[in-house]
Amino acid sequence: MQLISRAEVLKRTSLSQPTLWRLENKGEFPKSIRISKGRVAYNEDEIDAWIQSCVDGSYCAEAA
Numbered sequence: 821m822q823l824i825s826r827a828e829v830l831k832r833t834s835l836s837q838p839t840l841w842r843l844e845n846k847g848e849f850p851k852s853i854r855i856s857k858g859r860v861a862y863n864e865d866e867i868d869a870w871i872q873s874c875v876d877g878s879y880c881a882e883a884a
Contacts, residue, residue, distance in 0.1 A: 823853065823861035832867060 824832075830840060843849035850866035874880035 822864040824864045
């Protein structure tokens with residue numbers, strides 16, 4: 821499993837920070853993994869799958 825930063829997730833998805841937070845809290849986006857007190861990361865495979873679901877026409881994000 822490869823972890824990627826929140827900044828990288830925002831870049832790959834083109835989501836804003838508030839939208840990412842809102843989708844994650846609603847269970848509509850992969851959950852972050854706390855790796856230290858002030859740092860979170862995401863599973864790259866889960867992020868890629870979420871992006872692919874958008875490309876495939878499945879539900880993506882309210883703002884996408």
